[in-house]
Structure formats: C-alpha cells, structure tokens
Amino acid sequence: MIPYSRHHMDDEDIKAVVDVLRSDWLTTGPLIEEFEEEFARCIGTKHAVAVSSGTAALHAAMHALGIVQGDEVIVPAITFVASANCVVYQGGTPVFADVDPGTLLIDPASVESCLSSKTKAIIAVDFAGQPCDYDALEDIAERHNLVLVADACHSLGGRYKDKPVGSLAALNTFSFHPVKHITTGEGGMITTDDQRMAERMRLFRNHGITTDHRQRAQKGSWFYEMVELGYNYRITDFQCALGMSQLKKLPKWVEQRREIARLYDNAFFNIPFVKPLRVKGDVFHAYHLYVIRLILDGTDLTQEEIFHSFRESGIGVNVHYIPVHLHPYYRNKFMTTVGQCPVAEDAYTKIISLPIFQGMTFDKVDYVIECVKSLFKNHV
Numbered sequence: 001m002i003p004y005s006r007h008h009m010d011d012e013d014i015k016a017v018v019d020v021l022r023s024d025w026l027t028t029g030p031l032i033e034e035f036e037e038e039f040a041r042c043i044g045t046k047h048a049v050a051v052s053s054g055t056a057a058l059h060a061a062m063h064a065l066g067i068v069q070g071d072e073v074i075v076p077a078i079t080f081v082a083s084a085n086c087v088v089y090q091g092g093t094p095v096f097a098d099v100d101p102g103t104l105l106i107d108p109a110s111v112e113s114c115l116s117s118k119t120k121a122i123i124a125v126d127f128a129g130q131p132c133d134y135d136a137l138e139d140i141a142e143r144h145n146l147v148l149v150a151d152a153c154h155s156l157g158g159r160y161k162d163k164p165v166g167s168l169a170a171l172n173t174f175s176f177h178p179v180k181h182i183t184t185g186e187g188g189m190i191t192t193d194d195q196r197m198a199e200r201m202r203l204f205r206n207h208g209i210t211t212d213h214r215q216r217a218q219k220g221s222w223f224y225e226m227v228e229l230g231y232n233y234r235i236t237d238f239q240c241a242l243g244m245s246q247l248k249k250l251p252k253w254v255e256q257r258r259e260i261a262r263l264y265d266n267a268f269f270n271i272p273f274v275k276p277l278r279v280k281g282d283v284f285h286a287y288h289l290y291v292i293r294l295i296l297d298g299t300d301l302t303q304e305e306i307f308h309s310f311r312e313s314g315i316g317v318n319v320h321y322i323p324v325h326l327h328p329y330y331r332n333k334f335m336t337t338v339g340q341c342p343v344a345e346d347a348y349t350k351i352i353s354l355p356i357f358q359g360m361t362f363d364k365v366d367y368v369i370e371c372v373k374s375l376f377k378n379h380v
C-alpha cells in the first residue's frame with residue numbers, strides 16, 4: 001500500500017538518536033535547547049519551545065493566552081480535532097468558522113460572523129500546507145483585540161508573502177508526528193517572539209515547576225517551586241537529536257513535495273472530475289497533503305466507491321477531515337449541528353487526499369496518476 005504520507009529516515013538520523021541513547025541525558029538534557037535554538041533560527045523567531053506533541057503545543061498555547069472557562073476561540077471546521085480540543089482542555093468553547101470553498105482555509109468573513117464579547121483568540125489552520133489569509137485574520141484580531149494563533153502543523157517550510165510560516169502569528173504550533181514534514185516520533189514546537197509567553201509554556205510543559213532536573217543538578221540544589229498547574233509535556237533528548245537531523249533536510253523535502261504536487265496538477269488539469277484545491281498567488285505551499293475535490297456530476301460514482309477503488313489498487317488515500325463540529329462529542333457537549341458550516345460539510349463529501357511525501361518515487365506518483373485517470377473510464 002502506498003500511504004498518503006510517511007516519514008523518511010536515513011543513517012544520519014539513526015546515528016543522531018543512537019549517540020544520545022549512549023549519553024547521560026535521555027531527557028531534560030542539553031539537546032532540548034539546541035533543537036529549540038536551531039528551530040527558532042530556521043523560522044526567524046526569537047523563541048521556540050519544544051514539547052511532546054503538536055497537541056501539547058496547542059494546549060500550551062491556549063494556556064499561555066490564559067484561555068479559561070467562558071472564553072471562546074474561533075477554529076475552522078475543517079481541521080484535525082486537536083485544533084479544537086486544545087480550547088476545551090482549558091475549559092473554553094471552540095466556535096467553528098466555515099472555510100473558503102476553493103482552498104478550504106478558514107474564511108475571514110465567517111470568522112467575523114463568529115465573533116462575540118467572549119471571543120479571545122482565533123486559531124488559523126494552514127490546511128494541507130497552504131498558509132491562511134494572515135493579513136485579513138490579523139486585521140480582525142487587531143480590530144477586536146484578539147490573539148491570532150497559527151496551527152501550522154501542516155505548513156512547516158511554507159511562506160506567506162515571503163514571510164516564513166511560524167512567524168505569522170503571535171503563537172505558532174508545529175507537530176513532528178511521522179506523517180508531518182519532519183518527525184521526532186511524537187513531538188511538537190511553538191514559535192513566538194514573546195518571551196513572557198515562551199517562559200509560560202516552558203513552565204507548563206514541566207508541571208509548572210520553575211527548574212528542571214538538569215538545572216538543579218548543575219546548581220547542586222534540591223529546591224524547586226511549583227508556581228502553577230502544568231503537565232509533563234516534555235520531549236526527550238533523543239527525539240530532539242532526531243528533530244535536528246531531520247530539520248536539515250526540510251528544504252529538500254518541501255521541494256520534493258512541491259514537485260509531486262506539480263506532477264499531479266499537470267496530470268489532472270484535463271480531467272473534469274478531479275479538481276485540486278485552489279492555491280493562492282501569495283503563498284509558498286508546503287504540501288503536507290494533496291487534496292482533490294471530486295466533481296462527480298455526469299458519472300455514476302460516489303466518493304466512497306472512489307475511496308475503496310484507490311485502496312483496492314494499493315493506494316492509501318484518506319479523507320481530511322470530517323468537519324470537527326460533526327463529531328458526536330461536539331454535538332453532545334457544545335450542541336453543534338449539521339448545517340452550521342455548509343461549505344465545510346459539502347466539501348467533506350467530495351474530497352480525497354492522495355499520497356504525497358518525501359521519498360515518494362516518481363514511479364509511484366505515475367501509478368497514482370494512472371489510477372485516477374482509469375477511475376472514470378467506464379463511468380461516464
């Protein structure tokens with residue numbers, strides 16, 4: 001099966017991890033700071049805070065903003081559930097904005113219609129790897145005194161108007177899950193220029209305790225203070241070693257993803273049943289996903305039949321995503337309903353994600369293209 005995404009691992013990555021496994025510090029060691037500094041330099045922000053997952057990064061961001069019960073945070077309907085769950089972890093309420101029909105990115109007009117006196121923040125999700133309309137979102141945030149957060153878990157290596165993803169919002173979160181651009185197994189990062197927020201998130205990932213194990217060992221002291229409630233959201237040193245090794249290859253990998261997307265774009269240009277998502281002119285797309293919209297008028301095929309047909313051909317297609325407000329948890333707890341985000345709900349019945357990942361050979365890309373072409377042969 002050709003997966004929709006997967007990690008790429010070379011001998012250099014493996015050696016980097018093994019070296020740390022033979023060292024004194026498996027966790028809370030020197031590599032955390034090294035990875036953070038390297039990452040911040042790569043993005044161009046003052047600070048980067050490494051944590052145990054992209055979800056932990058989002059939770060830490062909500063904590064740093066001081067989201068509490070009664071607060072509302074606007075989240076797009078099309079995203080992974082973690083983008084909304086992080087608001088609920090803090091006792092807040094996610095309010096679901098609809099998406100643009102062409103790009104499936106959060107629609108600034110819908111964001112405006114979601115505003116209330118309780119709104120504290122907007123979480124922009126760079127769906128599929130395409131940066132959102134940050135100028136419009138920042139404008140709304142400024143006018144209403146809100147904080148803009150970027151869930152950039154899809155868009156590491158991307159750019160918006162020549163500014164790198166990770167530098168576009170007050171807080172920007174990343175995931176290093178194996179399907180993402182670079183991996184640490186599990187892992188995440190938040191980038192920011194705000195030192196106070198960075199410090200709050202470092203406390204938060206370590207139980208709310210002011211010093212970590214290594215700092216106490218260096219000082220020769222047993223004393224520490226817990227000043228607020230935190231979690232254990234630490235990343236290990238061997239994961240950071242892997243992250244640094246992978247980060248070196250990011251530019252090359254983004255180019256590979258963009259090349260695959262170019263081949264798909266060219267191949268599907270003449271197929272009336274397949275429409276790739278719209279790419280805006282002012283972005284450098286990082287292509288975490290390659291999403292097509294199926295235009296099935298004039299065929300007797302359904303999304304589900306096409307999905308299974310791909311799977312039977314050994315192509316691990318997927319659907320990203322079931323709109324978050326349609327999940328039973330949100331319907332039961334937050335009374336969300338069918339019909340509240342019509343664009344997202346309609347898109348969900350028409351989209352399919354095709355395989356795209358670093359190290360995907362052109363043979364495999366051609367095979368996927370041939371399968372897409374042959375899908376419709378006997379159905380028009």
Ligand SMILES: *Cc1c(COP(=O)(O)O)cnc(C)c1O
Nearest residue numbers: 053054055080082153175176177
């Ligand atoms: C992957 C992902 C997350 C969560 O990251 P984990 O590292 O799996 O916790 C959050 N938001 C989006 C948009 C993602 O794609």
